[in-house]
Amino acid sequence: MPPTVALTVTRYRPERESEPTRQTYEIPYRKDWVVLDALNHVKDNLDGSLSFRWSCRMGVCGSCGMKVNGTPKLTCATFLSDYMPGPIRVEPLDYFPVVRDLVVDLTDFMRKLKQVKPWIIRKEEKAPAEGEYLQTPDQLDTYKQFSMCINCMLCYSACPIYGLEPSFIGPAAIALAQRYNMDSRDEGKAERLKILSEHDGIWQCTFVGECTKVCPKHVDPAGAIQQYKLTSATDWVKSLLLPWGTR
Amino acid sequence: MDLCTCDVLVVGGGGAGLRAAIAVAETHPKLRVAVISKVYPMRSHTVSAEGGAAAAIKAEDSLDAHAYDTISGGDWLSDQDAVEAFVREAPEEMLRLEHWGCPWTREPDGHIAVRPFGGMKIERTWFAADKTGFHLLHTLFQTTLKYDAIQRYDEWFVTKLLVEDGRCQGVVAIELTTGNIQAITAKALILCTGGCGKVFPFTTNANIKNGDGMALAYRAGAPLKDMEFVQYHPTGLPFTGILITEAARSEGGWLLNKDGYRYLQDYDLGKPTPKPVLRSMELGPRDRLSQCFVKEQEKGRTLEGPYGHYVHLDIRHLGEKLIDTKLPFVRELCLKYVGIDPVKEMIPVRPVVHYMMGGIHTDIHGATPLPGLYAAGEAACVSINGANRLGSNSLTEILVFGARAGQAAAGFAAEQPGASPALAAQAQDEYRRLEESFLRKSGGKERIATLRADMHQIMEESAGIYRTELVLKEAAGKLKRLQERFQDLSLDDNSYTFNTELTAALELSYMLDVGQSIIQSALERRESRGSHQRADYPQRDDERFLAHSLAYRAADGAPRIEYGPVTITRWPPGKRVYGR
Numbered sequence: 001m002p003p004t005v006a007l008t009v010t011r012y013r014p015e016r017e018s019e020p021t022r023q024t025y026e027i028p029y030r031k032d033w034v035v036l037d038a039l040n041h042v043k044d045n046l047d048g049s050l051s052f053r054w055s056c057r058m059g060v061c062g063s064c065g066m067k068v069n070g071t072p073k074l075t076c077a078t079f080l081s082d083y084m085p086g087p088i089r090v091e092p093l094d095y096f097p098v099v100r101d102l103v104v105d106l107t108d109f110m111r112k113l114k115q116v117k118p119w120i121i122r123k124e125e126k127a128p129a130e131g132e133y134l135q136t137p138d139q140l141d142t143y144k145q146f147s148m149c150i151n152c153m154l155c156y157s158a159c160p161i162y163g164l165e166p167s168f169i170g171p172a173a174i175a176l177a178q179r180y181n182m183d184s185r186d187e188g189k190a191e192r193l194k195i196l197s198e199h200d201g202i203w204q205c206t207f208v209g210e211c212t213k214v215c216p217k218h219v220d221p222a223g224a225i226q227q228y229k230l231t232s233a234t235d236w237v238k239s240l241l242l243p244w245g246t247r
Numbered sequence: 248m249d250l251c252t253c254d255v256l257v258v259g260g261g262g263a264g265l266r267a268a269i270a271v272a273e274t275h276p277k278l279r280v281a282v283i284s285k286v287y288p289m290r291s292h293t294v295s296a297e298g299g300a301a302a303a304i305k306a307e308d309s310l311d312a313h314a315y316d317t318i319s320g321g322d323w324l325s326d327q328d329a330v331e332a333f334v335r336e337a338p339e340e341m342l343r344l345e346h347w348g349c350p351w352t353r354e355p356d357g358h359i360a361v362r363p364f365g366g367m368k369i370e371r372t373w374f375a376a377d378k379t380g381f382h383l384l385h386t387l388f389q390t391t392l393k394y395d396a397i398q399r400y401d402e403w404f405v406t407k408l409l410v411e412d413g414r415c416q417g418v419v420a421i422e423l424t425t426g427n428i429q430a431i432t433a434k435a436l437i438l439c440t441g442g443c444g445k446v447f448p449f450t451t452n453a454n455i456k457n458g459d460g461m462a463l464a465y466r467a468g469a470p471l472k473d474m475e476f477v478q479y480h481p482t483g484l485p486f487t488g489i490l491i492t493e494a495a496r497s498e499g500g501w502l503l504n505k506d507g508y509r510y511l512q513d514y515d516l517g518k519p520t521p522k523p524v525l526r527s528m529e530l531g532p533r534d535r536l537s538q539c540f541v542k543e544q545e546k547g548r549t550l551e552g553p554y555g556h557y558v559h560l561d562i563r564h565l566g567e568k569l570i571d572t573k574l575p576f577v578r579e580l581c582l583k584y585v586g587i588d589p590v591k592e593m594i595p596v597r598p599v600v601h602y603m604m605g606g607i608h609t610d611i612h613g614a615t616p617l618p619g620l621y622a623a624g625e626a627a628c629v630s631i632n633g634a635n636r637l638g639s640n641s642l643t644e645i646l647v648f649g650a651r652a653g654q655a656a657a658g659f660a661a662e663q664p665g666a667s668p669a670l671a672a673q674a675q676d677e678y679r680r681l682e683e684s685f686l687r688k689s690g691g692k693e694r695i696a697t698l699r700a701d702m703h704q705i706m707e708e709s710a711g712i713y714r715t716e717l718v719l720k721e722a723a724g725k726l727k728r729l730q731e732r733f734q735d736l737s738l739d740d741n742s743y744t745f746n747t748e749l750t751a752a753l754e755l756s757y758m759l760d761v762g763q764s765i766i767q768s769a770l771e772r773r774e775s776r777g778s779h780q781r782a783d784y785p786q787r788d789d790e791r792f793l794a795h796s797l798a799y800r801a802a803d804g805a806p807r808i809e810y811g812p813v814t815i816t817r818w819p820p821g822k823r824v825y826g827r
Contacts, residue, residue: 015742032486044696048739048748053286055453058489058580060381061290077583099424100745106287110401118389120348128342134357140350147350147382151289176389183348 003029005080006087007038009050012098020098023047024087035075035090036064039102052102059216062152066102067091072154072214093157095166109153112169115195116177121188139184146179146224148217155211155221167200171211171221174202178224181231193232202228250671253398254278254660255653256417256433258405258460260288262380262642263624263649264439265387266340267613270653272394278657283400283420283431285455285750288388292441292453293645296380297492297576298364299372300642302337305361308369310334317640318818320366320532321604321633322777322787324473324795327816329611329629333640333647340646341373349386350375352573362573363497363525364639366532366825370525372639377492377576383642400431404750405459407677408436408467411667414619415467419677423750426743428681430674434660435619437652438464439645442603442625443761445754447710448703450600451483451490460626462757464607465764469615470797470809472628474761475769475779476604478636479712481536483599485554487584491596493638495577496529498569500562502536503593504548510558514539517826527826534635534778535825537598541712552595559593566590598712602641604632604778605768608797608811613652619659623652630795634777685749691737695751698736702729702755702762710765713782719770726763730804733759764798767806772796789820 004026012020025042036054043050052075054064059077066075069089080088096104126133155171162168177196181189196202205225212222255271257264260282271280282288303313313334318325345351345359352360352374363370375382391397402423409417409430417432440460444452465471481502482491496502499522504510509519509528516535517527524530540558543549549556562570562577567590570578574589581589606628613621613629624645631644709722733756740748774788775781794810801807 013742014744043748044694048695049742051740051745051747053290053747055286055290055455056292056295057454057487058295059583060378061286061292061294061453063286063290100742103745105424110287113389114392117393119393120346120390125346128339128346132342132345132351132359135353136357137353137355139357140353144350147385148378149385150294150381151287180348183350185346185348 005029005084007042008087008089009039009042009102010091011050011101013100029080029084031081033080035068035073035078035080035088038080038088039075039090051100060150062150065093065152065154065157067093067157072157074152074154074216077216093153095157095163096153106153108166109151109156109170109173112173113176116169116173117188117192117195118176118180120180120183120186121191122185123187133185135184143179143182146175146182146219149175149219150217152216154214154216158210158214160208160210161204161206165200165204168204169196169201171225174228175219175221175224178228193235196228197232202232250666250674251429251431252666253281253431253433255280255435255437255656256431257282257437257439258418259291259439259441259626260284260286260399261291261439261441261624262293262384262387262645264437265391266646266649267437267439267623267653267656268391268397269394270650271657272396274654275657275661276396278660279398280396281398281400281431283403283405283418285402285404285459287401288399289385291384292456293380293384295451295453295490296383296642297377297490298494299362299374299379299639300341300383301364301371301637301639302341302373302643303334303371304338304359305369305371308371312369313337313371315818316367317631317637318633319821319823320637321635322823323793323820324633324776324813325631326629326814327818328814330631331816332611333631333644336647337643340643340650344383344386344646347386347390350382352376362494363523363530364637365493365496365530366526366637368526372497374494376572377494377574380642404753405463406681406753408463408620409670409673410467410617411669411673415617416619416666416670419674421681423745426746428678430670432666432670434663435621435656437613437656438607438620438622438626439624439649440626442606443758444600444603446702446758446762446765447600447706449483449488449707451480451488452600457754457758458761459754459757460622461607462760464615464620464622465760465798465800467617467620469617469620470608470799471605471764472608472795472797473605473630473768474603474764474798475772475796476634476777477600477710477765478533478602478604478778479537479598480533480601481540481598482560482596484580484585485552485557485595485597488599489580489584490599490601491560491577491580491594492574495560495562495574497523498562498573499523499565500529500560502529503559503561504543505550506548510543510548511536511539514542515826531825532635533638537712538780540598550595555597557595557597560596561593562589563591563593602636604628604630604634604636611651612655613648614655619663621652621656623648634779685738685752686741688738691735693732693735693737695736695748695755698729698732699755702726702759705729706762706765710769713780714769715782716770719766722766723763723770726759726766727805730759760800764806767808768796768798771808793820
């Protein structure tokens with residue numbers, strides 16, 4: 001008998017069920033398979049009604065974030081072999097409304113992402129014909145790490161603050177704000193500071209650090225938040241000492 | 248049914264779609280532009296592109312050199328007026344991306360760095376380490392957020408184009424979260440839905456790449472151009488098909504057969520040298536390198552593993568430091584998915600379906616023959632890529648032709664009257680079709696996965712790297728039967744909320760149409776050119792086939808092939824020479 005493993009999946013079909021339930025499928029175990037392959041095996045062969053998102057299957061599109069045995073993971077980069085002999089439990093990410101089965105609602109993040117103005121802000125834009133903005137490799141390095149965020153939402157699902165206070169703007173959005181703040185081409189830091197210093201901005205973070213631990217791309221949102229707290233505290237003190245402006 | 252309206256509707260939120268939307272917002276700020284996409288835009292497959300984007304900016308480079316590399320790389324099937332426009336506008340588009348924040352890799356003095364790529368005489372590939380597509384897509388997406396004029400329909404799945412009074416006027420789409428089926432009318436439409444690699448079983452392409460836009464246009468009467476030209480990338484990981492970027496070779500990686508021999512030297516691609524030489528050996532074009540793999544396999548000089556034959560890509564001699572700065576994703580992917588460290592071990596690779604040179608027939612402004620319908624990116628065929636695309640031209644293409652299509656569509660939309668009254672009835676018919684054929688259908692005994700596996704097998708057997716008349720003919724018949732079996736489909740899921748079985752069924756039907764167009768185009772092109780190699784017609788035949796194939800959907804659903812002229816401006820057809 002080829003080896004198998006039990007895959008327990010959260011089901012929720014709002015047209016049929018008022019509460020989420022669990023369903024267990026026995027699937028073949030293959031050493032090369034990731035959790036997403038197992039879900040696709042279910043969908044293709046056992047139950048076509050199981051819904052989940054996926055696309056690139058190489059850990060870069062950010063679609064397939066789910067909880068595997070309680071931890072937020074990209075299911076395309078999480079191997080069955082790490083959970084043998086099973087059972088393996090797959091659930092939707094925490095703290096987001098569940099649309100159906102393993103699909104969660106990202107509307108809140110999309111709104112927050114726009115709020116932090118994740119684009120280059122300049123007083124005067126130059127035309128492409130004037131050439132590139134110079135940026136040394138060292139200048140690139142200061143923000144590069146924060147630009148690696150794939151918006152997979154694992155950090156929100158791991159963040160106990162977001163769980164308690166959904167208005168918290170959250171790890172990924174703050175990391176992306178910091179990505180632009182640190183970019184030598186950008187002049188929008190002050191504008192973003194206003195948004196981030198508000199009550200649902202950075203001050204809510206108690207530096208639990210779970211966001212950094214689960215990040216599949218080593219973005220370190222916790223570091224971004226601490227960095228940002230420091231600069232905005234400094235800016236706040238400066239604004240008291242130099243009331244005519246800090247820039 | 249409610250009708251939503253906008254002026255320009257962009258279908259697809261990848262690089263081409265987002266660039267098009269920005270172009271509309273910037274050139275015609277009064278127009279209402281919307282992006283509709285079956286996934287959130289940052290999930291689009293642009294995200295997976297790795298190596299870079301070509302544009303001539305260095306003093307030693309020239310637009311003509313970029314044009315010549317592109318045209319010879321495409322085996323003279325590229326339209327040269329399109330290529331000239333492309334190379335001319337490429338630098339400005341890339342600089343615009345720089346101004347929008349793309350984290351391009353830099354020289355020590357802060358200028359943009361470039362790297363070599365396959366089939367290029369001069370280094371001109373801009374790159375953001377080896378995650379260029381990811382950075383390009385996120386930069387574009389985040390930049391679109393500053394335009395309030397750009398409205399988005401995230402996770403809406405388009406099922407039909409609405410055509411009335413001889414022009415394309417909108418779509419019918421399913422809002423996935425609710426299952427609402429809705430019409431969205433527009434004065435102009437731009438299809439930026441990407442390619443269709445998922446027609447094949449072994450591909451670098453993401454799950455979402457099912458040729459949706461190609462099939463929608465084809466069903467609406469627009470032809471698909473040059474569909475027989477399917478690019479096999481020479482270096483994919485066995486089993487997963489994950490791409491190992493060409494940059495691994497441009498930085499100096501070697502392809503080795505089972506004897507550790509750099510086999511490309513046996514195939515008129517130059518002599519092996521320790522350092523990479525442009526347009527030579529491992530920096531030859533993708534079509535030729537993938538063909539060499541097949542020849543090598545026939546000679547029994549490849550290795551064999553659980554997932555078929557493979558060769559080795561060796562980058563160990565580049566050293567850990569270079570690998571970590573310029574190829575970090577290659578290392579990450581190998582460690583994660585193969586369990587090997589390319590700093591110390593050789594990477595197993597084999598050719599893998601990567602890109603469609605063909606697509607929806609457009610002119611150099613992105614306009615299709617159907618008024619009001621535009622297309623850009625991999626979904627479209629302008630054609631700059633001819634019979635074989637050069638690595639790093641596609642990311643640039645989505646910017647240049649995304650912008651062009653956006654501008655042209657906006658100009659068209661500004662002149663159009665409102666929606667035709669008959670659209671509502673058409674939309675109602677589509678609603679009924681979706682209900683009757685899928686959601687409320689009973690009976691049926693075919694599973695999606697079975698039909699898809701059968702399609703994969705047919706496509707791989709017949710439309711691979713080498714093709715023959717007999718096998719293609721059989722494949723055409725088999726696909727026709729598969730279309731009939733599709734009518735007997737059975738779904739497990741009849742709910743409205745995020746029904747991904749329904750979307751998978753619709754995607755399968757798109758792929759079957761697109762697959763038929765690939766097979767028929769390949770069958771009727773009785774010559775070998777670029778990526779289309781006919782074992783029974785091994786020579787290029789300019790007399791008969793220096794022409795674009797155009798696949799139209801006939802009344803019985805089968806493809807009908809016509810041919811159109813190739814535009815030659817300054818580079819008459821010549822011999823493709825590499826390594827010399």
